[in-house]
Amino acid sequence: MTKTDEKESKDTQWPLWEVFTQPRDGKPHEHAGNVHAPDAEMALENARDVYARRKEAVNIWVVPSDQIVASKGEDAGPFFDPADDKPYRHPQFYSVPRVSKRRK
Amino acid sequence: MSKESKAQEFQERIDNGETIEPKDWMPERYQKQLIRMMSQHAHSEVVGMLPEGNWITRAPSLRRKMILLSKVQDEAGHGLYLYSATETLGASRQEVLDDLLNGRAKYSSIFNYPTLSWADVAVIGWLVDGAAIINQTMLARSSYGPYSRAMVRICKEESFHKKQGYEMVAQMADGTPEQQEMIQDAVDRWWWPTLMMFGPHDEDSPNSAELIKWGVKSKTNDELRQSFVDRHVQEAHAVGLEIPDPDLEYNEETEHWEFGEIDWDEFWNVVRGNGPMNKERMKTRREAHENGKWVRKAAEEYARKQRLQKEKAS
Numbered sequence: 001m002t003k004t005d006e007k008e009s010k011d012t013q014w015p016l017w018e019v020f021t022q023p024r025d026g027k028p029h030e031h032a033g034n035v036h037a038p039d040a041e042m043a044l045e046n047a048r049d050v051y052a053r054r055k056e057a058v059n060i061w062v063v064p065s066d067q068i069v070a071s072k073g074e075d076a077g078p079f080f081d082p083a084d085d086k087p088y089r090h091p092q093f094y095s096v097p098r099v100s101k102r103r104k
Numbered sequence: 105m106s107k108e109s110k111a112q113e114f115q116e117r118i119d120n121g122e123t124i125e126p127k128d129w130m131p132e133r134y135q136k137q138l139i140r141m142m143s144q145h146a147h148s149e150v151v152g153m154l155p156e157g158n159w160i161t162r163a164p165s166l167r168r169k170m171i172l173l174s175k176v177q178d179e180a181g182h183g184l185y186l187y188s189a190t191e192t193l194g195a196s197r198q199e200v201l202d203d204l205l206n207g208r209a210k211y212s213s214i215f216n217y218p219t220l221s222w223a224d225v226a227v228i229g230w231l232v233d234g235a236a237i238i239n240q241t242m243l244a245r246s247s248y249g250p251y252s253r254a255m256v257r258i259c260k261e262e263s264f265h266k267k268q269g270y271e272m273v274a275q276m277a278d279g280t281p282e283q284q285e286m287i288q289d290a291v292d293r294w295w296w297p298t299l300m301m302f303g304p305h306d307e308d309s310p311n312s313a314e315l316i317k318w319g320v321k322s323k324t325n326d327e328l329r330q331s332f333v334d335r336h337v338q339e340a341h342a343v344g345l346e347i348p349d350p351d352l353e354y355n356e357e358t359e360h361w362e363f364g365e366i367d368w369d370e371f372w373n374v375v376r377g378n379g380p381m382n383k384e385r386m387k388t389r390r391e392a393h394e395n396g397k398w399v400r401k402a403a404e405e406y407a408r409k410q411r412l413q414k415e416k417a418s
Contacts, residue, residue, distance in 0.1 A: 013196060013197050013198040014404070016191070033185055033188050033189075033253075033254070033257075034188045034191075035184070035188070036197060038403050038404045038406075038407035038408075039406075039407035039410060039411070041407075041410070042403060042407065049181070050181050050184050050185070053174075053177070053178070053181060054261075070127070072127060073125055073127050073128045074127075074128065074129060
């Protein structure tokens, strides 16, 4: 790549924003992808044009990508293993008397 | 862990049908091949706006104009989904775009053919988007998560692209003798270049085996091409159009349509940059980038001023 001055190099490399869309009222926001934009307002507008052209969202969040902290994929085993030995957190762990609904 | 055992573990993950995510360990070549493939795919979406974009101002009705505008806007969106996905592999947007503008990166050769009449818009939707769907439906199951998710999104939108095209094809094929002639002429010109979209024969495609091994692709070029032919021959016949191939014949035993040999000289010639529209497309793309410069500058300046105002107020 040719070296350009700093102002020039921002040309197509604005800050990156992660986009989360809420598909319907009452549903949780889901990661949709990302957009480049010089500020939050334009990130929202770009996100709408890129990820919600067909009413895929009733609400959008944009978050600067470098602000997201994620757990490491390769550490998934040890990171999540505290939950490995706790079957008693699930209803299937318990045996209880079967009670069938009495008919009138 | 040694590189070899990491590579082996990676291959096991692929063979188990696991999805590879951006932060996961991956062989350098997997990353490189994906950057190449995904950025080419993104460029194809972007350059793909040009042949059809030429016809927006000349659409025959308001309905068709709105549809075409919306389709071309979708292609821009598809380019963005794919650039985003490519960036997850560590390629910057700037680098990837520079590669296109400098002519280092390739895009689908199909867009180096001219759109001579309105019927071409119909046939592009039907054949070119039809071919893209077959390829992209496969890629939606790709081993790389961000690529696969972008493809799922694209496939949903692409089915409207194909359907609006086939609707127009059917209407013209059922229209006046002039319209029928126009649509047949467009099919005659686009059929073979569309078959070339699937790439060289399997034995001449050095990347295929590796991409299949890595679960990026799950079908070969020839398999994809065959499913395209089987489907579109039937669709052509359903509206009374001829496929410009004297060797086309249905094989009862295999239940596939057999077809003639592709002109590979033409294929390589267009890939090497000597197609009818290669220079024109790149010129238009560079001009568009250049002419948009002031808009990008203004947006940046506006953001800066807003920031300053907010700082002052607080």
